[in-house]
Amino acid sequence: MAKQLATEMAPPFNLVAHFFLAGAFFYLLTSLALPFYAGELEGFVLSNTIAALSHLYLLGFVMMIIFGAMYQLIPVILEIPLFSKDFAYIQFYLFTIGIVLMIYSFFNQNALALLPYGSLLVLVSMFIFTANVFLTYKSIENWTITAKYIFVSNIFLTVGVIFGFVIALNLWYGFLRIDILKMVLSHVFLVLGGYVMMTIMGVALVLIPMFSLAYGFGQKAIESSFYFIIAGEILFVYALLSDIFWLELAGFFLIVISFALFAYQMRLIFKKRVRKQNDYWAKNMIASYIFFILSVTVFLLSYLFEWQRGVVFGGYLFFFGFLSTIIVGHIYKILPFLVWYQRYSPLVGKQKVPMLHDMVLEKAADVQFWLTLGGIVVSGVGVLIQNKFLFISGAIIMAISSLFVLYNIYFTLTYKKI
Numbered sequence: 001m002a003k004q005l006a007t008e009m010a011p012p013f014n015l016v017a018h019f020f021l022a023g024a025f026f027y028l029l030t031s032l033a034l035p036f037y038a039g040e041l042e043g044f045v046l047s048n049t050i051a052a053l054s055h056l057y058l059l060g061f062v063m064m065i066i067f068g069a070m071y072q073l074i075p076v077i078l079e080i081p082l083f084s085k086d087f088a089y090i091q092f093y094l095f096t097i098g099i100v101l102m103i104y105s106f107f108n109q110n111a112l113a114l115l116p117y118g119s120l121l122v123l124v125s126m127f128i129f130t131a132n133v134f135l136t137y138k139s140i141e142n143w144t145i146t147a148k149y150i151f152v153s154n155i156f157l158t159v160g161v162i163f164g165f166v167i168a169l170n171l172w173y174g175f176l177r178i179d180i181l182k183m184v185l186s187h188v189f190l191v192l193g194g195y196v197m198m199t200i201m202g203v204a205l206v207l208i209p210m211f212s213l214a215y216g217f218g219q220k221a222i223e224s225s226f227y228f229i230i231a232g233e234i235l236f237v238y239a240l241l242s243d244i245f246w247l248e249l250a251g252f253f254l255i256v257i258s259f260a261l262f263a264y265q266m267r268l269i270f271k272k273r274v275r276k277q278n279d280y281w282a283k284n285m286i287a288s289y290i291f292f293i294l295s296v297t298v299f300l301l302s303y304l305f306e307w308q309r310g311v312v313f314g315g316y317l318f319f320f321g322f323l324s325t326i327i328v329g330h331i332y333k334i335l336p337f338l339v340w341y342q343r344y345s346p347l348v349g350k351q352k353v354p355m356l357h358d359m360v361l362e363k364a365a366d367v368q369f370w371l372t373l374g375g376i377v378v379s380g381v382g383v384l385i386q387n388k389f390l391f392i393s394g395a396i397i398m399a400i401s402s403l404f405v406l407y408n409i410y411f412t413l414t415y416k417k418i
Contacts, residue, residue: 019068026060052106098122119168149202156194228258280365284329291321368404
């Protein structure tokens, strides 16, 4: 059941705004760069240009927004103050500089020597983030399922970024004889599956019921999912690095079961929602749910039948379908609330204040959603059938949609009507 959040525990809005603005900027850069990747459709290649795009999107947009949201949500969901706001500001600047160095070194072969330094800054920034989270947890009294998800996800993040740092060092210095593909896959599974997905799964149990006004649903599915994903992540990475195929297969299926349970939990929540209208937030959540199921299904088929094109297609649906819609959809809810709380909550009872929906341009948000959906479908088909024209066309549509996202963020941040 959705509960009242302890908003008095929230950090300064300026802190969260740093991460949201930077995330929006990197989202725009990714969208503008995507049409130029049509030449990468020939096959699954671990190239520096693919590494540049994936890190620009995952670190610059996905992780940046998640970090900003977690600095806001951890104190209010867990009802404990953040250990250090200063740590958060330091993390932001180290993280941003590290991302820029990494992306530049990936794009420019002559600057590859900068990769270990950019990776080191990202590593240190994430250590600061996880240390801040773990030290915040020293004050926790109520270990809810959401609290457990967030805590364990940060353990996976710590291990995952260490893997990434070792890969970056080895690309330049070559001091380890390692299977680079297995290291990359381990890094991806730990960060994407272990951190990003566990964070989304845990926080979704609070945010989606709150925004949809859902009550009276059970939590057994999400509680079971918690143990399945932990076991799956550990088994898969261990087996992958140890060349134990049957154990790797078992770990993969445990992760799939965890994701299936999460999808079922979200279905239960949506069935219990009081707010039935499909506004821009609900449309994004429904789309993210569909893309999530599609991407996991494609990954499963790819794994079972060694369908290499399916890996690329499933990854594209997960990256640009599921992650973009669930994050953008929540930006439209979280950001207006933060601005409202900082700017207008002191005026409640003294004068008329705006409603949260007044602080979002609904028509622009709707146009953005349909452009994004159309762009993902068209470019996704282009990825599947290796058609450059469809991919570029869809990617351009997605780039246009990102401008609507930025415009709405600007509108919300500068909203001053009373």
